[in-house]
Structures are given as structure tokens and as C-alpha cells.
Amino acid sequence: MSHIPVLLNEVLEHLAPQAGETILDGTFGGGGYARAILQAAPCTLWAMDRDPEAIARGAALAAEHPGRLHLIEGRFGDMRSHLAAAGIEALDGVVLDLGVSSFQIDTPERGFSFRFDGPLDMRMGRTGPSAADLVNTLSEGELADLIWEFGEERFSRRVARAIVKARAETPFETTLQLAEVIRRSVPRDPSGIHGATRSFQALRIRVNDELGEIERVLEQALSLLAPGGRIVVVSFHSLEDRIVKRAFQKAAGRTPGESRHGPAALLAPRAATEFTILTPRSVRPGSTETSDNPRARSAHLRALLRKPESRAA
Structure with missing residues (x-):
């Protein structure tokens, strides 16, 4: 069973992992992002997944990187409590690959796909x-x-x-x-x-309360980001992407649909915010990637930076 991480180069570019950082992969899945992050910089990676089978698969990767990869079984919407239990109070980076994983889709007994009977x-x-x-x-x-x-x-x-x-x-x-x-x-x-x-x-x-989970994880991830920290989210359909876009706009002090020439903008100065959107428009996969990996066709990547001079709440 193959697993091809979507927009991998773009994820690494926007996450920009550095030596000594503490990063969370909130959707471990097949471990594609996790492996690439661990290879990109000598950082510490916490990887979370609600699927016990994904956590079990991660044991081999953790053995390859002793002391650097820590696996947590649980919902990413509960990330604050899971990380607090591990003594983690701030993160330098967060990556989320939303939706169902290739392993789940391709396993008939999990019942996610009608390509197989299960x-x-x-x-x-x-x-x-x-x-x-x-x-x-x-x-x-x-x-x-x-x-x-x-x-x-x-x-x-x-x-x-x-x-x-x-x-x-x-x-x-x-x-x-x-x-x-x-x-x-x-x-x-x-x-x-x-x-x-x-x-x-x-x-x-x-069944999985996926949209509610996304709203919860974004709120918690933004509150845990250290100054200079980044969050990168890859979504696969409009319902997911809309939630991510609006959460990032709100964090950056932007009101969706508000004109910068409108009365509100003219009468009141825009309040300073702690966050900067790194992707004015979502990043989409190129034709080569979509040809090699059809699952990537609907992917949207968005990234947000907590300004280095900001202070965590």
C-alpha cells in the first residue's frame, strides 16, 4: 500500500523546520510529512493521529529517529490537553493534512471507500x-x-x-x-x-465530526504557536478550505469580504495583529504532481506565521 504525501515540497518550504524546534504533525497518517520534516532539520517532532493503526505504523519511524519523534494517539482537536500532558507548552510549527488518509481509503475493512466492498x-x-x-x-x-x-x-x-x-x-x-x-x-x-x-x-x-475538529485544532494551534512559529494546512475540499481560510483571515485581522476602501476601513485604523498570512492565495499542486498522484488534484495549501515580535497569549 503506497502513501504519497501531497504538496510535500511546498509544505516544507512554508513550514521551514529549523534545528532545535518543536513541531507538531497533527495528522500523522502514513508518516510522509513526518519523515520529511525529521530529515530536513534536527528538530523534535510530536506526531498525533486518532487512528490507532497509524500510530502503530509510526513505531518504525520513531525507532529510526530515537528521542526525536514522539507519537500520540488522539484527536487533534484535543491537541492542547495531549501536549500539556507531555509537558509541551509552545510549538514552533504545526502541519495538518486534513481528511481521510490513503491508508484508510485503501483498507476495505475500514469502510471509507466504495471501490472495495467492506x-x-x-x-x-x-x-x-x-x-x-x-x-x-x-x-x-x-x-x-x-x-x-x-x-x-x-x-x-x-x-x-x-x-x-x-x-x-x-x-x-x-x-x-x-x-x-x-x-x-x-x-x-x-x-x-x-x-x-x-x-x-x-x-x-x-461520523468523525471532521469540520468541528478542524475548528478546534486551528484555535488551539494558533494559541500554542511561539513567536516566529508557522502553521501549514493542506485541505482537500471546499468545506475544509473555507474553515482554514476564514480562521487565518481572522487571526491576521482581515474580515472576509470587507473592502479596504469601505467606511469601516476609512473610519478606524486596522488593529495590529500577531499573525501574517504567508499564502495570499492557496497553493495548488502542479500538473506533474496531479498526474503522479491523482489525490492531489483537489489539494489547497495555506500557511500562517506568528510574527517573531509577538507574544503568546
């Missing part, structure tokens, strides 16, 4: 309600709202209706069982995207 699970941390629990118990209205909000599926009501009708005869247990019901309920997409793609995304996001 149990309808989708839980990153193996705890809490599964995707099967949701599709078998939520009302038709709740399912439609979920699929619209988190999957941006314009046929969400049609999909929800088909799910409720099918489960009345046979409860959903497998990925292909659900994917086929969804596929038959929506028109064929001219782009070639499978009809179940958006609905599966929606279920995965809801």
Missing part, C-alpha cells in the same frame, strides 16, 4: 457511531440535511428517500450495498464522478 464503518478512531448506524437510524429529513450540508449533494433528498426505502427491506451493512442504492437514485454525472462520492464524503465527515 463493512460500512468510516470511523477514523474506531469509536462512536459508524456510518451504518447513521444510514440505518436517521430520519429521511436528517439524512437529506446531512448529505446536503457535508456532501453538497444537490440530489440529497432523492438519495435520502432511496436509503430509507431500501433499509426498510434490508438494513445497510456494506459499502457497495449503500453505493449501489445511491448510484441508482441520482443522475449520471457528466464528469464521471461516481454518484455516491458526495454522499460518502458527507457520512465520513459526520
